[in-house]
Each structure stands twice: as C-alpha cells, then as structure tokens.
Amino acid sequence: MGIPCYFLVSCILLSPVAAAAVSQHWSPATATWYGSPEGDGSDGGACGYGSLVDVKPFRARVGAVSPVLFKGGEGCGACYKVRCLDRSICSRRAVTVIITDECPGGYCSGGRTHFDLSGAAFGRLAVSGDGGQLRNRGEIPVIFRRTPCKYPGRNIAFHVNEGSTNYWLSLLVEFEGGDGDVGSMHIREANSNQWLEMSHVWGANWCIVGGPLQGPFSVKLTTLSTGKTLSARGVIPQNWAVKATYTSRLNFNH
Structure with a gap:
C-alpha cells in the first residue's frame, strides 16, 4: 500500500494563483547543462515524469530549474523560451524547454534564477555546428520568458x-x-x-x-x-x- 498522503511532509495545498503564464518580457538568468552532451538530461527527475523525458514530445526539450522557478514542484510542466546572449557563438533563436527537474545546489543555490538544461537543449542555443564549443563554456548568461506549452496531437x-x-x-x-x-x-x-x-x-x-x-x-x-x-x-x-x-x-x- 502507498504512503498515506497525510504522512508526507510535502503533501500540502498549493498557493494562490500566480502571474500569467505567457510573457513577452525577457528576464536575465544563467544556464548550464547536465547529462550526456546530446542527451535528454536525467531519467525522470524531481517532477516524476519518469521515462517520458526520453521520448517525444519531451525529448531534448527538458531542463531543471533553481528553486525560485521550481516552486516546490508547482513549477513542473511549465514551459520557457531560453535564449543565449553571446552572438559570437549563440543562435538568435530561442529554445523552448519543459521543466521536468530541479537543481537545488551549486549554480542553482542562493536564490539565483538558473536553468540546468539537457545537453541537447543547451547545444541548440548555439549556431549550427557550435553546440560542442558552447557546452565547453560551462555556465553562460541567458534571457528567458514563459511561453505556452504545446503538445500537438496530445491531450492531458x-x-x-x-x-x-x-x-x-x-x-x-x-x-x-x-x-x-x-x-x-x-x-x-x-x-x-x-x-x-x-x-x-x-x-x-x-x-x-x-x-x-x-x-x-x-x-x-x-x-x-x-x-x-x-x-x-x-x-x-x-x-x-x-x-x-x-x-x-x-x-x-x-
């Protein structure tokens, strides 16, 4: 039998409605990557999606975020556009990522706004052919904004x-x-x-x-x-x- 809900510390009611999901305003953040260079990050992660992160429509479009965006799990499933700022190596297009995990320490600590992207998503921030060079830089400055999640042909x-x-x-x-x-x-x-x-x-x-x-x-x-x-x-x-x-x-x- 599963653990009763009232025995779980995190089994609480969620907070009131927050700001609008869609924003045209870009905000500053930083980004790193994890997992294999062309991979999909971790299996599952702190949101509980399990093997879904390895298959479409999630595949290569996932990332972990710092606690300020993860919101104790309330941020799971939110979608963001992330764009790199260094024009010498970065594409001008933004990459859309789905939040499937949390990164609680390191670059993500201290109240920072940080994205720890899958290797594949991070590489797509670069101009074509320079994904490996961008990954070698480690932490990079980015801008981000909320965007609607789209799952063509999929229902909840x-x-x-x-x-x-x-x-x-x-x-x-x-x-x-x-x-x-x-x-x-x-x-x-x-x-x-x-x-x-x-x-x-x-x-x-x-x-x-x-x-x-x-x-x-x-x-x-x-x-x-x-x-x-x-x-x-x-x-x-x-x-x-x-x-x-x-x-x-x-x-x-x-």
Whole structure:
C-alpha cells in the first residue's frame, strides 16, 4: 500500500494563483547543462515524469530549474523560451524547454534564477555546428520568458501511481498544454456531484485519502499561473489499474 498522503511532509495545498503564464518580457538568468552532451538530461527527475523525458514530445526539450522557478514542484510542466546572449557563438533563436527537474545546489543555490538544461537543449542555443564549443563554456548568461506549452496531437493524461488503492489514490498529470502548471486538482466519484480536493504530494503528483473511493472518476484541473479550469468527465474508469495511464479528450490549448 502507498504512503498515506497525510504522512508526507510535502503533501500540502498549493498557493494562490500566480502571474500569467505567457510573457513577452525577457528576464536575465544563467544556464548550464547536465547529462550526456546530446542527451535528454536525467531519467525522470524531481517532477516524476519518469521515462517520458526520453521520448517525444519531451525529448531534448527538458531542463531543471533553481528553486525560485521550481516552486516546490508547482513549477513542473511549465514551459520557457531560453535564449543565449553571446552572438559570437549563440543562435538568435530561442529554445523552448519543459521543466521536468530541479537543481537545488551549486549554480542553482542562493536564490539565483538558473536553468540546468539537457545537453541537447543547451547545444541548440548555439549556431549550427557550435553546440560542442558552447557546452565547453560551462555556465553562460541567458534571457528567458514563459511561453505556452504545446503538445500537438496530445491531450492531458493521468497516470495512476504505484501504491494507489481505493483508499489512497495518487495521480501524475501529463501533457498539460497552455500554462503547463497545476494550481489545484479535484476528483469526483461516480454518481456524485461533489468535487473532492486532492493534495500536492511532490512534483506533478497529487493524491487523495478517503474511501472507499468509487470510480469512474472525473478530474478537474486548475492551472497555477492563470487559474484556468478544465474538467475531464469519467476519464478514469471504474476498473482502473495501478501504473495505467488514462488520456482525456481535452487540453487547455485546444
């Protein structure tokens, strides 16, 4: 059986709605890279996406951020445009990255705004053919801004985490378009009009303690950045299974 939600230190309700997800204003930051030079960074990471970071649409478009952007996991799934400033080696185009991990120490400590990108994403900041030279520089100055997340042909999905039961149900949110971040999450049981509030466990994972919980379940998401709401009716069937992923017919940018 999974760890009860109330035993987890990080199982708390999220903070009120923050600033808008889309910004035309560029802000200064710094960037490094991790993993293999042409790789996708770490497997999984602090958001809990697991092997999704290795396949499209995440592949080579992922990165870790310092705590000021990670926000205790609330920043998971947010998308940013990042652009390098050194015109002698950097392309003028920005690279779009999805936040899948946290970098808590080193360059990311002390309240700094820092991106630790996958090797592939970092290399794409350079002009064609100079990715290796740019990676050799280590830390570089960049500018960044929030941008809508886009997953063509994908709808929001919910992965039932290992350990879930009819009394402790934990879900991972995947492929959330638009804002990309989750501010609150509710679940509604079969034959009920009541939305039950779920609690943030860690990363992009949410849970609810109750029971016995009766499926099928509808799930309602509210984004952290702009407070947009989407409800997926009956998305998780009555005979749901642990480790299964259930895809809705909806997304925020459709």
